[in-house]
Amino acid sequence: MLPSARVRFASFRRLVIRALMAAAFVPALPLAARADLTGLFDNPTLAGLQLKPLGPALANTVASTYPVASASSSVTYVYDPALETFERRTGVLGPIFGERTETIGKGQVNLGVSYSYVNISDINGEALDNLVNKPLLDGRFIYFQVAGGTRLADGRFTTYLPVRVRADLSVTAHIIAPAITYGITPDWDVNLALPVMVTSLGLDVTAKVPDPRLPQFALPAGSPLTGTRTFSESGSAAGIGDLLLRTKYVLHRFDWVDVAAGLGLSFPTGDDNDLQGAGTMRVQPQLILSHVFEDRIEPLINLAVDIDTEDASRSVFAWAAGGTARLYGPVNAAVVFLGRSQFSSLADEIPDPFFFQIERADLFDASVGVRVLFAETGVITANALIPLNDDGVRADVIPTVGVEYAFSMPW
Helix, strand or coil: CCHHHHHHHHHHHHHHHHHHHHHHHHHHCCCCCCCCHHHHHHCHHHCCCCCCCHHHHHHHHHHHHCCCCCCCCCCCEEEECCCCEEEECCCCCCCCCCCCCCCCCCCEEEEEEEEEEEEEEEECCEEHHHEECCCCECCECCEEEEEEEEECCCCCEEEEEECEEEEEEEEEEEEEEEEEEEEEECCEEEEEECCEEEEEEEEEEEEEECCCCCHHHCCCCCCCCCEEEEEEEEEEEEEECCEEEEEEEEEEECCCCEEEEEEEEEECCCCHHHCCCCCCCEEEEEEEEECCECCCEEEEEEEEEEEECCCHHHCEEEEEEEEEEEEECCEEEEEEEEEEEECCCCCECCCCCCCCCECCCEEEEEEEEEEEEECCCEEEEEEEEEECCCCCEEECCEEEEEEEEEEECCC
16 A cells, blocks of 8 residues: 555544444443343233233344344456556445445455444334224233222123223334444455444333223222223343354356346344344345446346245345445435345234234335545445335434545555
8 A cells, every 4th residue: 555545544544443342331331120122022910911922022123123234345447467466446435325336445454334223113014102092902901900890880890991002112222333444356345244233222101091992891980990090111131142154156247237146144143133134044145237328327136035044934035226326526316226035924913913914024225325535545434224114113314424445565
């Protein structure tokens, strides 16, 4: 590297090291002693309200909403035999989410770190902050046991009373994702990413006794059993997410399209009960098509299968289509449409779905972002991941910001 490049790299390396040290410090934050986040639903005060099955359902589903940034380096290099050195390839900076066939170049390295904020707001189109149980389900209802029993307004005797439950769920995640990409050959890249996460779960419950939607259980005027009860629980957890190892190899370069094969391995290093991982190992083979035209625009198509190695029924077909373009000077824009479709008709069945059922989800999102080149090989990124439909567990929008820097290895 030239002296000026070494100075720039040293400055950026210090920045990345500080970010990684901050990320590594997160798991050591002094959090109050607690069980797993999903264990909040096991609180004895909530017994009988049919909330317990929601914990495993969220653990199996929430992690799939977390964004996974592209493994492709924004800046690429090609070898110039006349100069016997690698030169930066001019052109577009590549997608923020989704993959392109362009490789970084042999012996080149890209370091980056991104931050995403996820605030789960809906499930199957229903707002999580206003979930109300069904009054009847197959002739059953949610109820409180009445010790010693009581008389109803019509004179009948009962030992239980139905309850209308209104639940407010709050699920958030702060995700810091350091990543490194290395060029093994001119056509072969490898990428490693390990997110560090702070997740939180809040639960506020209001229970009205008896359920006014079932008038046959009305109590006499002035009964001490009539009323509203409230419960509140919350917790936070810090730790690492699932380790992601990805590799990409260019199979062929044509005049109008380049073809690459990708393979990802997602290791279950994150605790799914703390909403920090999928809980299973996943294998992700992928076909990547893209091409740079006039050093200005790069359309892309991705086709992939996300295979759950423990439960094939929870595997997913994934695709991406869109492109990136150089707008003006160092400013690039990226727009990519993303889709995920589960193979099975019901991925995570809840035994007593009084509030919601997590059914087979076809997820469609739009990734809209801007990338700006600085210091020749540095890139700053800002992006919004916007849901295009209501299926599954969803956030209103997932913002992501990031910074990365590419450089040649000194050897």
